Amino acid sequence: MNPNNKKTIKTLIPKEILYLGIWLDKKTHLKFNLDKVKKNFKNLVNILEQKKFTNGLKIHFFKAVLHSQLLYGLEIFDLTENDFKEIDTWINKKVTKFLLKINPHSPRLIYKTEAKIDSVRITIYKRKYKLIQKLNFLGFEKLIKLLPFREKESENINWKARNLKELESELDNYRINQLKNSPSWKVRKYLKIVTIQGNINKQQKYLKWKGSTSILKLRTFTNYLNRYSYVMNEDKSKFCKLCKKINNLDIIEDLDHFLWNCPAYENNRKIWISELKNINISHILKNNNISNIIDRKDSITLLALVENKSIWKSLKKLLNHNLGIRANKRN
Ligand SMILES: [Zn+2]
16 A cells, blocks of 8 residues: 555545545555555664664664654554554564664563663654643534544543543553563563662763673673573573583573583683772662672673672673683684
């Protein structure tokens, strides 16, 4: 279906009319928005690459330019679960792969928290509410009769009784619950810590740092390690190649193995741990200190604390050093 086809406009098939930038048919409009944004996305990525922007700024541009273009006018339609899913999947893939440069298989819920991109449903509900409020103040004769609101779509939300602030906090709770009920225990544990810190609604500060991708890869558990990358490439194994070489053992190369256990990095790890112990985090996490985290080999808490610049630097040093050892010894 080509939205630019003049013939369709001439023959006045009602569902393909363009009115004030909105196609009066959900499918046509959705496809129109997606096509437009898919085309513009490549340009945006090219520009952002040339300027070497930070991840935080990239997300900012994406939200300001393309996200709003993608969702333009969608609040008047009766979107289904599949529609929400289609748009969410597209955003997820593009943002992770091309903007944040992390594995597109990263848990979607984590990147949403990291980049503070609401699910499409939440964004559309907010817009829908604003539109309903606006329409309430219009005279009856001006009311757009085509507005296809359906009762079933509003689910448990009482659109009339609330002001926007209340609606937003209700939707935020919905989002947080959605995150907390995620099937992955790693996501749940991670979010628990982020919630304790009170940061769940704040864009992560480190996205504004240059080089934040390396830490984001660690923090979303989809870094260079085989445990996470083998899903991307069938040829790779999920086992640690250094352990195979040194001890002839098949041990899964996951975050814990890489940070705390792999014998190949032992010397480097000793230096790292002694450095780490000097970092003061009492102002971030009460009743917890670095020695505690080290004793428990608690990678998740450590990664949640990455907004502390000293911890980030120390982790990054370890990561680069270990990856260097891995690259050298592998061949
Ligand atoms: Zn190993």
